[in-house]
Amino acid sequence: MNSTNPFALWRWEALFQNFDNVGSGFLRTFQVAVLALALSLIVGMIIGILSTAQNWVPRSIARVYVEIFQNIPLLIQIFFMYNGLAMAGLVLSEFTIGVVGVGLYHGAYVGEVVRAGILSMPKGQHEAAYSQGFNYTQTMRYIILPQMVKSILPPLTNQAVNLIKNTSVLAIIAGADLMYAADSYASSSLNYGPAYVLAGLLYFLLCFPLATFSRKYEEKLKKNDSIVVDIPEVME
């Protein structure tokens, strides 16, 4: 007779005999996170640059994008892509929805980080570049963005942590990610305890090193009196 304790030893043995499921879920989460992160960096860079433009048209476009994506829950956006777009004839795979949905959502947050980064650069940097005959694009490309990367690295890394955690919403649309794999194993075997603990451990293994790096790097920047981009509004 097996013990009924939710964390009994035999439950762990059963879990590790089925490690393949959770393992492939972990791989899926990792893939979605890397691609979504790449997408959010591209989108965020564009939005950040647009939102610091002189002209009000690109600025408004960036503002509207950020407000829409930040103020509607990620789950609603994912559901819309999953059900709504499918009804309209655009059927996307769960994998694509994960990458695009999470990527576009976090793109708005990365955009705010990039904007704060550009604004944190001393005005003299722009003026010095212009005085040397650099145009706007060249100034951004060679002067502002390279210097800014260092100071926005800590908030960007925090975004990466939140992005990894948010890929777990895929579980709600059966996205075969780590959360889904753990949950479906848990509900079929009733080994809830070990399955959730293992999933938590794997998420922690992905996120904790990034979060620690972010904190250490920010402390280092502060100690060197470098520019630190600290934006309390961009918490997600």
Place this chain on the structure above:
Amino acid sequence: MIESMKTVFTQPNVLFLLDGLKTSLLISLAVVILSIIFGTLLGLVRNYERRFFGKVAGFYIELFRNTPLLLWMLGCAFLIPGSTILVKGSFALFLYTAAVVAEIVRGGLNAIPKGQFEAAHSQGFSFFQSLWYIILPQTFKKIIPSLLSQVITTIKDTSFLAGLGIMEFTRSGQVILGKVTKTSEVFLIYGFLALVYFLICFTLSVLVRNWHNRNSENV
């Protein structure tokens, strides 16, 4: 379009959706209040108690900051015996949000100059008196924008409870979705859900920005 609006926004449907919205907002309110209390405690302990309890608070915060909310919701729902799924799911949201609040509070505490503590001590305030009368009031004034933006995040996070089948706003929208067949009706419902969340969160975010701008002008 008008036809679709008539089929979607019937009186029982609208009342049903509003009921879900009420649940979402009540959960958010309870979670925000409780997690500000617990989060402040955690932040204080982590900052000022360097031995056992400080380590425990640190471990708690790191654990919740580096694992997904949905995992805690599912874990609480299936591993805590008794109670309703609504309470257990909201409890997970509370545990998770408290860890975030703790970090916000800690950031605020570290921004208070050390001299404030020393001045309070020199006036005969005990440690707890200095915290209560001198340090915490200043800390909270500083972190109000961050806390408000955490309120926005919490409102958005309640939508995850739909994954547990809790009848909050997102889930009630899904129930209505199950009753319609036309594409325009589906779009209308998603549009309505998005718009309501947007109006609530956007209004709060405008408050955050105004507060931030006003206070950075003062400094």
